[in-house]
Amino acid sequence: MRLEMEESGTWKSCIGAISELVEETNFEFGEDAVEMKAMDPSHVVLVDFRLSREACQEYDIEESKELGIDLTEMNRIMSRAKKSDWLSLSFSEDDNTLAVTFEGNGVRTFTLPLISLEVEETPDPDLDHTxxxxxxxxxxxxxxxxxxxxxxxxxxxxxxxxxxxxxxxxxxxxxxxxxxxxxxxxxxxxxxxxxxxxxxxxxxxxxxxxxxxxxxxxxxxxxxxxxxxxxxxxxxxxxxxxxxxxxxxx
Amino acid sequence: MRLEMEESGTWKSCIGAISELVEETNFEFGEDAVEMKAMDPSHVVLVDFRLSREACQEYDIEESKELGIDLTEMNRIMSRAKKSDWLSLSFSEDDNTLAVTFEGNGVRTFTLPLISLEVEETPDPDLDHTxxxxxxxxxxxxxxxxxxxxxxxxxxxxxxxxxxxxxxxxxxxxxxxxxxxxxxxxxxxxxxxxxxxxxxxxxxxxxxxxxxxxxxxxxxxxxxxxxxxxxxxxxxxxxxxxxxxxxxxx
Amino acid sequence: MRLEMEESGTWKSCIGAISELVEETNFEFGEDAVEMKAMDPSHVVLVDFRLSREACQEYDIEESKELGIDLTEMNRIMSRAKKSDWLSLSFSEDDNTLAVTFEGNGVRTFTLPLISLEVEETPDPDLDHTxxxxxxxxxxxxxxxxxxxxxxxxxxxxxxxxxxxxxxxxxxxxxxxxxxxxxxxxxxxxxxxxxxxxxxxxxxxxxxxxxxxxxxxxxxxxxxxxxxxxxxxxxxxxxxxxxxxxxxxx
The missing domain is CATH 3.70.10.10 (Proliferating Cell Nuclear Antigen)
Structure with a gap:
């Protein structure tokens, strides 16, 4: 599984905001999009994230995969990215890690250990907004x-x-x-x-x-x-x- | 009583400086100018402020009025102004408040309760500077x-x-x-x-x-x-x- | 002894870095260059500084001189310099001080008392780098x-x-x-x-x-x-x- 974006900015700012509310959760790296839905620990906020394959310069996902991510760690890593850095996310089955690579002034790679999470079903209420x-x-x-x-x-x-x-x-x-x-x-x-x-x-x-x-x-x-x-x-x-x-x- | 200035910058920076030295005092909203004279609590600094009606885009004061202002609160409010925001100050007799309005990206209004102060006479020595x-x-x-x-x-x-x-x-x-x-x-x-x-x-x-x-x-x-x-x-x-x-x- | 540089930037950034590692040491104001060699207190880092007379706009040193400098104090002073300020360093034999002058928007002079230091010999190993x-x-x-x-x-x-x-x-x-x-x-x-x-x-x-x-x-x-x-x-x-x-x- 490998995913590339020509700029790190979008992923960086999303992870920054999500990590304020959710400590760890599963991201689904699916065939059409990367998706995540989670509640904050106090169950007051629902977070719903989606980035479609069209937003990526490379999107090589043969089979949908749930990856458990420690958002605090992921945010520490993304905070090191420059917005204009080319970003690659690459899953290694062997050691169950996600490699996060920034290419800009040099090539910088972080290896993030993935975690195994039992995630409860996230409700998504149908609201009669007016x-x-x-x-x-x-x-x-x-x-x-x-x-x-x-x-x-x-x-x-x-x-x-x-x-x-x-x-x-x-x-x-x-x-x-x-x-x-x-x-x-x-x-x-x-x-x-x-x-x-x-x-x-x-x-x-x-x-x-x-x-x-x-x-x-x-x-x-x-x-x-x-x-x-x-x-x-x-x-x-x-x-x-x-x-x-x-x-x-x- | 209503007063408008096309920029918030002057009022903002003056309140910022005065509030460093004086916690609360009376401002006189007079027919020709807004004026204030006060000593800091240690009686080491005299502060003397004057902004004439010519500095205002609107200056609608029929009768001179002393308004007791908590400068810490006023400064908290003014710190929210952008320098270029249009500023209005408007006194409401009914509930003894001053409405402070910033117009820029939207219209933002703060309502500041006024206070009643016994203010001692402020000396203004005649100095033989050389x-x-x-x-x-x-x-x-x-x-x-x-x-x-x-x-x-x-x-x-x-x-x-x-x-x-x-x-x-x-x-x-x-x-x-x-x-x-x-x-x-x-x-x-x-x-x-x-x-x-x-x-x-x-x-x-x-x-x-x-x-x-x-x-x-x-x-x-x-x-x-x-x-x-x-x-x-x-x-x-x-x-x-x-x-x-x-x-x-x- | 008097030394002038048209910009304060070089001296300022060097003193900033050195003072992170060395608290006080002797600088040799020699006929050809200002030089300093010192170890940090834990003896893990060797610092070696040299600024030749060609880097200075004026370099009036008749006789080589060791001046003991408190780098924390020197850094506090240099932190007040603007990079573009004209810098003068001038030694006063009478009261054993170094005058540090910044000329930019006004003329600002700091007088730094010099200190007397017994400095141990600094090793400078010959390394077979590859x-x-x-x-x-x-x-x-x-x-x-x-x-x-x-x-x-x-x-x-x-x-x-x-x-x-x-x-x-x-x-x-x-x-x-x-x-x-x-x-x-x-x-x-x-x-x-x-x-x-x-x-x-x-x-x-x-x-x-x-x-x-x-x-x-x-x-x-x-x-x-x-x-x-x-x-x-x-x-x-x-x-x-x-x-x-x-x-x-x-």
Missing amino acids: AWASVGAGAIKDGLKDASLMKDNVTIKLSEENLLLSAESDAGEAETELSPESDAVEGLDVDESSKAVYNIEFLQKMLKGAGSKDMVEVSHGTDMPIDLTLPLADGKGHLRFLLAPRVEAE | AWASVGAGAIKDGLKDASLMKDNVTIKLSEENLLLSAESDAGEAETELSPESDAVEGLDVDESSKAVYNIEFLQKMLKGAGSKDMVEVSHGTDMPIDLTLPLADGKGHLRFLLAPRVEAE | AWASVGAGAIKDGLKDASLMKDNVTIKLSEENLLLSAESDAGEAETELSPESDAVEGLDVDESSKAVYNIEFLQKMLKGAGSKDMVEVSHGTDMPIDLTLPLADGKGHLRFLLAPRVEAE
């Missing part, structure tokens, strides 16, 4: 940081007018209004206004892999999990997160 | 950092030849000479040579809001408080500090 | 950082094909291959393949003064000390390190 938006990651990150000055949770509302992030405490209030008129919003489609409360730290971890100009697909419903999806490699994959809402006394 | 200079903030900051390698206090001397910053200890000496020939000095006007000793940390806090190329107006006299004034918004305001000298055994 | 390479400092630093993810020591091998940096532990393996085909290697000359193990932290300190594009002259032999030499000022000097190998049970 509002959708396409928003710049930087604007959402700003709004989350603003809200974090006030408290740990943020209220997210979508309406026909805008997407609102707000938080209120004794220290005051913070509110970010992202309307379709601003550069930050590319699309807003609301069947029914929605409102729910989420933990800010989880949202920040979910967006860790997104550059400030990357667009995030938001899918939302009142008191429902929020779906944040980052398209990867021009749509040839995605990094998707589903975060459960907090139930707050008003 | 030497004046206009010096780049970066050069002064470099000289202060140099001096701080040796001790906590710096000796400042102004003469017809130059402005000297020096400090001496067992570890050696540091001396910075800023003469009118250097790019750092735009003006030097000395009736009588002056010399006094000041605490370095206070001077560094006073210059925190100044960019390295901003010019600082220095006004000085032997064993007198030093006056450092930063012109704001092309002269439509100022941030001025008066720091008492240290009395050192020679 | 392999040589000229390699970019950045590529070596990357390889060392990679290896440090795995353990404290790195195995360095030179062969006709390449220079290899590798480390292996329970957490996996890291290997950097620098071949003459890569941009990182300018020369590789091997009489006999060589292999030895070194402490990574020492190697990193030795390269601290090198920019990532600076070329490092590597001289190597099996289980022998490694020689890393950084040419200074277009060959008008050098900063050379000799690091003893670790003896590792295979």
Whole structure:
């Protein structure tokens, strides 16, 4: 099994974000795509990753394979990659390792021992979301940081007018209004206004892999999990997160 | 009461510097200007801030008003502004709050509860300074950092030849000479040579809001408080500090 | 005695690297060059520094002189220099101090008290190295950082094909291959393949003064000390390190 990408950036930023939430899990190196689905240890976030073979310069997988990966170790390795390094992932059956190679200024190879994991089935609920938006990651990150000055949770509302992030405490209030008129919003489609409360730290971890100009697909419903999806490699994959809402006394 | 500035930078850097020295104080939102005068808790520094209505794009104040502001909170809020964000300050009589709004990539509003303060009268001594200079903030900051390698206090001397910053200890000496020939000095006007000793940390806090190329107006006299004034918004305001000298055994 | 260089960068980066390894030592300000040879306190690294008079804009030394320098203090001073500052070093016999002056935005002078040192003779072994390479400092630093993810020591091998940096532990393996085909290697000359193990932290300190594009002259032999030499000022000097190998049970 061997896989090559002309740039390390996508894999690096995805591993960076996933490793914030999941310590170890199985990746399926399948015939059409590399896929991973896992919950964080507190079962509040679902992580759903997919990178299709079209996103790779070489994709030599004859038979689908589950590889157990220690994401902390994988992230330590990927943090050594330069974004522009050519990346190869190569599985060695003999010693059950994954060789991670960066080619740039020299050829640098890390050998990562694989692990054997009993992974529980990951639920993927079918959600009746009623509002959708396409928003710049930087604007959402700003709004989350603003809200974090006030408290740990943020209220997210979508309406026909805008997407609102707000938080209120004794220290005051913070509110970010992202309307379709601003550069930050590319699309807003609301069947029914929605409102729910989420933990800010989880949202920040979910967006860790997104550059400030990357667009995030938001899918939302009142008191429902929020779906944040980052398209990867021009749509040839995605990094998707589903975060459960907090139930707050008003 | 409502006030708008096309850039957040000036207000942000002033609040940043003032909050290093003063925890809470009253700002007077007057008919012609926003003004503030306060001492730091140790009564060593006088801070004197003024931003005239001409520095604002909108200045809608019908009646002069004293607003008690927690500068630590205000600074936490302003630290979230991008320099180029459009800034609005808007007082709400009903709930005694100040709304601080940044418009850039989205519209972000913070609501700051105001506080009620008994503020003592701030003295503003009339000083018989004998030497004046206009010096780049970066050069002064470099000289202060140099001096701080040796001790906590710096000796400042102004003469017809130059402005000297020096400090001496067992570890050696540091001396910075800023003469009118250097790019750092735009003006030097000395009736009588002056010399006094000041605490370095206070001077560094006073210059925190100044960019390295901003010019600082220095006004000085032997064993007198030093006056450092930063012109704001092309002269439509100022941030001025008066720091008492240290009395050192020679 | 007086010495001037049109840029502070070379002296600054050399002092920075040397002070990581040697706390205090004598520098010989000779008629043709400034020279220093010293061991680190654990006697694992030999440091050999030379800057010839041709590297200086002024070099006024009538009589060779040994000056005892506290490198921690000297580094604190040099860290205040901007690379482009004009640098002067001037010895004062009267009070046994070295004046270090930076001219840039103003004239900044530090006075460093000299110290009196009994310095032991520094050995400089004649080594039968069998392999040589000229390699970019950045590529070596990357390889060392990679290896440090795995353990404290790195195995360095030179062969006709390449220079290899590798480390292996329970957490996996890291290997950097620098071949003459890569941009990182300018020369590789091997009489006999060589292999030895070194402490990574020492190697990193030795390269601290090198920019990532600076070329490092590597001289190597099996289980022998490694020689890393950084040419200074277009060959008008050098900063050379000799690091003893670790003896590792295979």
